[in-house]
Amino acid sequence: MLAKNKKTKFRYVWNFPGFGGWTAIFFGFLYVPIFVLVCYSFNSSKFAMIWTGFSFRWYAKLFSNDDIQTATINSLIVAFAAAPLATIIATFSALALVRGGEFRFREFSNGLITLPLMVPEIVTAVATLIFFASLGINFGLINVIIAHTVFCIPFAFMPIKAALEAMDPNLELAARDLYSDKTSTFKTITLPLLTPGILSGFMLAFVISIDDFIITLMVAGGGSTTLPVYIYSMVKMGVSPEVNAVSSLMLGFSIFIVSLYWFFNRKINN
C-alpha cells in the first residue's frame, strides 16, 4: 500500500495541481477577445456593441466600400513588394553568415539584422518619417515598401537561418566531389534544400508586412493608406460594425498564413 502510494507520487512529481486550470485561463485570456470580435462582426445591429441578431450584413457592406478596397489593394502591393525583397536580402545574408565561417563583419552583420527588432517600433517609425521628410523622399507607397522591407528582414531571416543550419553540408561537398561546379551545386543542391526555409521566411515577412500598423501610420502619406491604418481611422471615429467585419477577415487571413507556415514546417521536420 505504502509502496504503491510512493510510486504514484513519484510518477506525478512534476505535475502541479491547478497549473492546468491556470493554463486554460491563460489561453482563454488570449483567445476570448478574438472570439468576441468575430462574434460581433455577425451582429445585425447598427451599434457595434449591442447584440440584436445574426447577419452577414457588414461583410456584404465591405464589398461596396471603395476606401476599404483601395486600402486592401495598397496593403497587398506593399506586402508583395516588401516580403520578397526582405526574403532575398535575408537569404543572401543567411548564406554568408551560416556558411561563411568566422570573418570580420560577422558580428556587425548579425547586429544589423537584429537591429529592427531591438529598436522600439515607434522610434523606427518616427525616425523613418523624419528621414524621408528631411531628404524630400516622397514616393507614396514606395516609402512604405522601403520601411517594411527593413522591418521584415529579421523575420524572414530566422527560418532561413534555421533551415541552413539544419542542412547537411556533406551533400554540397559530395556534389563538389562529383565535379559539379559552384553554381550548379548551388542550383541543384543548396537552393532546392533551402526552398522550404525561404518560403517560410517569405510567409512570416508577408504576415508582418500585412499586419504592420505603427510604421505605416507614420510613414504613409495621404494616398497610401493601408488596411490597418484605415481600420485605425475607423476605430478612432467610433466603433462601427464594419470595423468588426474587416478586422475579423484580417485576423482570419493572418491565422491562415501562419497555420500554413506551421504545417509546412512540421512536414519538413518530420
Added chain:
Amino acid sequence: MNIQGENKTQNRIYSLLPLWIVVGIFMIGPLLVMAVVSLMESNVYGGVHFKFSLSGYRQILFDTNLFDEIEFNPAYLIIIGRSFMLALVATFISLLIGFPAAYFISRQSNRVKNILIFLVTIPFWTNLLIRTFAWIIILGKGGVIESSFNFFGLLDEESSLNLMYTNSAILIGLVYSYLPLMVLPIYASMEKMDLRLLEAATDLYSNRIELIRKIILPLSMPGIIGGSILVFVPCLGAFIAPDLLGGGKKLLLGSLIQFQFSYARNWPFGAAMAMFLLALVILVLIFNARLNRKHREYASQK
C-alpha cells in the same frame, strides 16, 4: 588556397552587401537623422529650423511660461514615470500568468506541446491593433462586461462601470499584447530541464513549493529574464494600447512621441523623446547582456 580564400571573402561581402546597404541607409540613416533633428530648434509652423539648440531635450523637464521665464514642468516626467510603472507592472503580471502556463505546456507530450506552443504564437502574428481594439468591445460602455452585468441585474441601464480610459485598461491591453513573448522563452528554458532533479528533490522530502522555489525557478531564470525583457521593452514604447484603451488622455512615452509628430508637430522635442526612449531601451539591453554573461559564468563554474 590563397586565391580561393580571397574569393570566399569577396563572395561573403557580395552576399552581405544588400543587407548593409538597405539596413544601413534606411535604418541607421534615419536614427542618425533623428539624433540630428533632436538637436535642432523647432519651427513654429511645424518641422525643423536648422539651428543647433538643446531645447528639444530641455523641454522634457522645463517649460517657458508667459513671461519668457524657464520653469520646471513635471508633466513629461509624470508621463515617463507612468510608462515605467505600467511597463513594470505589466511585466510582473505577464510573469505571474505566463510562468505556470509555460511550465504546464513544457510537461506535456511532444504532440500536445507543439500544438499548445503554436496556439501561444498565433496572437503574436496577428494584428496587434485589431486585438487591442477587441478589448474596446469587451470593456467599453455597453460592451460585453457591462451588458452581462446588466443581464444579471448588477448594473442599471443608465450607469457605466467606466472601465475604459483608465490605467487598468491600458494595463490589460499591455499584458494582452505581449504575454506570448513572456511564455515562449520561459517555456524554452523549462523544456530543457532535467526532470530527475525534481524526482531527487521529492525523494529528499521537498514539498511542491520548495520544488518551485529551489529547482524550477532557478533553472528557468534565463527564460524569465529573457521574457521579462521582451515584454518590458515594447511596453515602454507602446502606442496602440495607451492610444485605444487610454483614449489618448493617459499618454505614455510611445503615444507622446506619436502625438508630437502627428498633431503637435514639434519635431525636435518628439525626436528628443524618441532618443530618450531609445537610450532607455539600450540601457535595458546592456543590463540584460550583463546578466546573461554572469549567468553563463556562473553555469560554467559549476
